[in-house]
Amino acid sequence: MTRRSQRAFFRKLYLAWLIDTGRHNLRTLQEKTGMPRRTLQDSLKDLEDIGIRCVFEQNDGERNNFGLYRITDWGPIRRNWVRTHLATLKAELEQ
Numbered sequence: 001m002t003r004r005s006q007r008a009f010f011r012k013l014y015l016a017w018l019i020d021t022g023r024h025n026l027r028t029l030q031e032k033t034g035m036p037r038r039t040l041q042d043s044l045k046d047l048e049d050i051g052i053r054c055v056f057e058q059n060d061g062e063r064n065n066f067g068l069y070r071i072t073d074w075g076p077i078r079r080n081w082v083r084t085h086l087a088t089l090k091a092e093l094e095q
Contacts, residue, residue: 016082033093051075055072
């Protein structure tokens, strides 16, 4: 695995963890991670590539894109592994 693909994988794991442990939309994820909006959008779209199912739940009665992301299935990824290695994931993404 190249360094670039490893960072992309770690980014997806970190985003999934944030979504699963909090209430996030694109704006709050951008604030929390410092990632550009487009990078976040691409990473969220690509979570399914590693088996993680993430859905956007629209708030009732709100305009388009007002809602929160939610992880509905971690697929083959062990959520506890991500929690245990969270500091390592964050450190790699900050480099």
